[in-house]
Amino acid sequence: MNRVTAALLAALIFLVALNLRPAIAAIGPVLTRIGDDLGWGESILGILSAMPLWAFALVSPLVRFVTARIGADRTILAALLVLAVGDVTRSFGGPAGIWLGTVAVGAGIAAGNVLVPVIAKRDYADHVSMATGVYSACITTGSAIAGLTASPLAVALGGWRPALAVWAVPPLIVALLWLMRVRRERTTVMTRPAAIAENQRVAGEPAAGKTTAGESADNPGPALSVSDHAPIEDRPLWRRPMTWYVTLFMGLQSAAFYTMSNWLPSVVVNAGFTDSVAGVHLFVFQSLGILSGLLIPALMRVRGNQVCAAMTASVPMVVAGFGWMLLPRLSLLWSVIGGMGQGAALVVALTLISLRGRTSAETVALSGMAQSIGYLLASIGPLAFGTLAELSGGWTAPLILFTALAATQCVIAVFAGRERV
Structure with missing residues (x-):
């Protein structure tokens, strides 16, 4: 396989990232329609909004075990298919289907949430921050497009059900493309022990014959997250304070994003704007994260740590929270400020996971823990x-x-951003 083809196959991970938010982001603009159609109040709609995050929390720690058995590429393929099936079931599966489909959507996205940063770190080992910025921008792009088009699609297609079912198509297309990577994995000349070692390395198990301090026989070089002179941390992940700081930061920034993605249109309409204008405000909130996500890596090494980046990403959400509360007629301004914060915060959270894990195995474990507990915390928001x-x-x-949670994120940002000792 030539280098161009290999590069294109590696870049498919960014198309996977495009599919990790639309099925959830499309809910917010049609949440009122769902409530009116099914006779649900805000409390039940809040449960519906939180269910994907509960699925994230449940499935994230299990991904490493599935990956250990079938490999990272096949796990991504299965996740895309589960996501597509969940989209259709949620729309057309009857009263129970909306709940079962929402759980399936969350499960499919959870696997992608855990594995996309790990695969990106593996395939772009020399450019981790760049890769993180790009796939985070793809995540934000997919979310923004879904938020902007959800309400118009509901009008054009005759209801919220077909408007949500539309988002089953993109993951199916990407799944077909992803098959090329699966076939490449199957046809690559690799001895069985080497293949098992590779799956274990990505899945979170130590491979025989490999070092565990960020260096391997087939990938020599410095670790991505530990300086050459950093001491090796022998304590398990759950006993390290830094693990909990990263987990809390992931959870709080996710709570802010998913809360506003689901409820911002309702807040804007209550302030006197139309549904279409509310959709634009949501689009601004989500799309500006693309720009901030690409810019924030420049601050990732100020004074040798990530405190500056984490605080820069966290403070805008506090400002936006006060703005929506005190001056809701200026909602567009608060959408701009909050949008810049949420996009940057996602990149910081994902980069912290990559930087705090010494090896691919440890990164998978940290990613699973941070996203499992973090998303459980995030579900409190919506x-x-x-x-x-x-x-x-x-x-x-x-x-x-909402503003109190954003302020707490600012405090955690200081601790999570410190370089691991």
Whole structure:
């Protein structure tokens, strides 16, 4: 296989990233339609919004075991197919289908959430920050497009069900392309022990004959996340304070993003804007994350740590929270500020996972833990937001909670951004 073909196959990981948010981001603009159609209040809609995050929390730690058996590429293929099936089931599976389909959507995306950064780190080992910025931009792009088009699609196609089912098509297309990588894996001249070692290395198990300090026999060179003179950390991941800081940062930035992705249109409409304008505000909030996600890596090594980057990504969401609460008529401005923060925060969170893991195996384990517990924490955001809105009959109380979580993220950013000792 020539180098051009290999590079194109490696770049397919960015197409996978494009599919990791649309099925969720498309919900927010049609959330009111779903509630009116099914007779659901904000509390039940909050549960529906939180369910993908619960699926993330449940499935993320299991991904490493599936990958150990069938390999990373086949796991990604299965995840894309599960995502597509979930999209269709959620729309056309009847009363139970919306819940089962939402769980399937979350499960498919969870596998991608865990493996995309690991595969990107493996395939772009010399450009981790660049690869992280690009696939994060792809994640944000997919989310922004889905948020912008969800309401118009519901009008054009005659309801929220076909508007959500549309998002089964992109993962199917990418799955067909991804088959080329699976076939390449199958036909690559590799001895069975070497193939097993490679799957173990990506899945999170130590491979025989390999070093575990960031260097391997087939990939010599410095570790990605530990300096040449850094001491080896012998404690398990769950006993390291840095693991919990990274996990909390992942959870809090995810809570901010998913809360606004689901409820921002409702907040904007309540401020006196139309549904179409609310969709534009959501698009601005999500799309500006593309720019900030590409810019934030420049701050990732200020003073030798990630504190500056983490704080730069966290403070804007606090400002936006106060803005939506106190001056909702300026919602577009707060969407701009909050959007710049959320895109940068995602890149910081994913980069911290890559930098704090010494090896691919440890990175998978850290990614699974950070995303499992982190998304469980994140689910509090959209669920509590909807419940507080229904109980209080307004949006001030939920926005106070949102702003408080964003402020907590600023505190955690200082600890998570420090270089691991």
